[in-house]
Amino acid sequence: MKYLPLIWAGLWRKRTRTVFTLLSVMTAFLLFGMLQGVNSAFTQSVRSANINRLYVASKFSMIEPLPLAMLQRIEQVPGVTGATYGVWFGGYYRERKNFLLSYPVDVRRYFDMFPEMQISKETLETLATTRTGAVIGVELAKKYDWKVGDEITIPSGIWTKADGSREWTFDIVGIFNDTGDSSRSNSLFFNYAYFDEARTITPGTVAWFIVRIADPAQSVKIAEAIDATFANSPQETQTQNEKEYAQAYFKQFGDINLIVSAIIGAVFFALLFLTGNAMMQSVRERIPEIAIMKTLGLSDLGVVGLLTAEALILCLGAAAIGMTLAYFMFGLIKSMVYAAGMPGDVILMGFGCATILAIVTILPPAWRAKQLSIVDGLRKR
Amino acid sequence: MSVVSLRNVVKHYTRGKERVEVLHSINLDIAPGEFLALMGPSGSGKTTLLNLIGGLDRPSAGEVTVGGERVDALSGGQLSKWRARHVGFIFQFYNLMPMLSAERNVELPLLLTPLNSAQRMSNVAAALELVGLADRAKHKPGELSGGQQQRVAIARALISDPTLLVCDEPTGDLDRETAEEIMGLLQMLNKQQGKTIIMVTHDPKAAAYASRQVHMDKGRLVEGEARTAAA
16 A cells, blocks of 8 residues: 555656546446446346246247147147247337337236246236236336326337237236346237237237246257157247247347457457557656666565556556446446346456456566666666 | 775676676775765766665676675665665656655655554655755655755655665756755765765765765776865
8 A cells, every 4th residue: 555656656647648548448348348238138138048948939030920829739749838929019119219028928828937027916817808908017117107007009110900000009007027037127018819800910820939848857858849740831840948049039130249259359459559558658768767666675576566556557447437337328228238237247357357458568568677777777867 | 894895896798799897806995984975087987886886786796795795695686675774875867756746755765664654754754854845845856946856865865764875976967056055965964964975976076075085997996085074
């Protein structure tokens, strides 16, 4: 601690350069925080996937409709203890940019399949018996200030009704909480029957089936059995466990993890040279001062320690500011990536990267300072 | 009994393929409490000799003994600690840290000691008082005159109560009046505090403050003359 004023003064010796270095490191960590936060949202969805559930979709495309009649045959596959289904609704609120996670489902079967979606029996019964009834996740309710009893109109980007309209009206009958995947807390569920009767195309079809199995150890066998049931038919299926399904879903957007890693890698690579150059310049300018510190009795390793501490304060401080800004910016992108956030492992990874950045960039000039002969250093005055 | 003893000290550098002989078999003894002025033309080896006595450089051959310790035999780490304990340095261009206040500059040598913050600041205040700069403690070097900066450097050199004060052209960057003030201060430290001072200078007026003058030429001690200190 007693060296702190000296380290601090050294850090701010060239104020403008320090501010610019701080800003560039901070910006890199803002980007790091945002991208890793989004990536972790996807990873979290995959991680929270349930191993007791299998997803059955068309072998050819996730959006290829499957006949609802397949449900019965799926339920008959040995090891299957329950099944439900759903369809992409593609709803949005007022404007297309306000994309809404909305699904027509068999509400009784669906909530039975997902016990982590907490809803009372009475609410579920009301939902099942109200043709235009809908339930919404607690986060969605907060976002648009929707309450039980509200009538809302949601346009669909995909489905047209028989009257030619794309505006679908719902009565909110309940709000549910979700202890698992946070994206569901931002979702709207309503009756498949209402949807299926009103839509003009592909009636009697669904986008996917969700299957509950008794023994997760048998998941591969059961998945193969389901796919075998529909093999060589016009509706061949691909059955995956929930985790694989979630991964495949996110892969539609590309390999998020690879994209994020590549961007962050490129940014840090550039940052390494930029910060390294700033550190090198900073130490070079202070050669006489370093020689004085040595003259006064500071050891060679002491010099390395002081310079390293300076670099660590700069990089860790900038990383902390950058990641804090990223944390607050998640509030702005929540409507696009629901689960985006700054989990502990991203923060730790960020500080780890900042530490490596500081050490790698300060090491060459600090080594030079360590090797510096006092007489040569004083001569540079 | 000498506080500084040099025996057959040789120093040479290699510049490319050329070997440059800087000091040739120097023998010198400095008594405790002595104020020695080392004089001579540029390139005569004065500063090199001062660097060897102050432990900033090592001789190519010979022995450098300060306070009974063979300085030339110390390792790099031992030499750093030895300098911190036994030598105070005063330079022509003051060599203060530009971003630190006067008191933080004076405090620097104490950072290497186990003293706590309160003890350090109390010693700093006493040292600044001694050099007449108590009211400039919070000023940065850029806000001080040359003479004031050299006083801060003297306070920094004194703060750890060293055996030796090593001064390299301490008045070289000052006007006549300020130079005399600084020399008066050094003389006071020598006479009242008993500090042993070794000073390199070109200036005969500054050298006149010393109790002994030693002249160098082409890396050799050519003449030694005891003098009575000026006024």
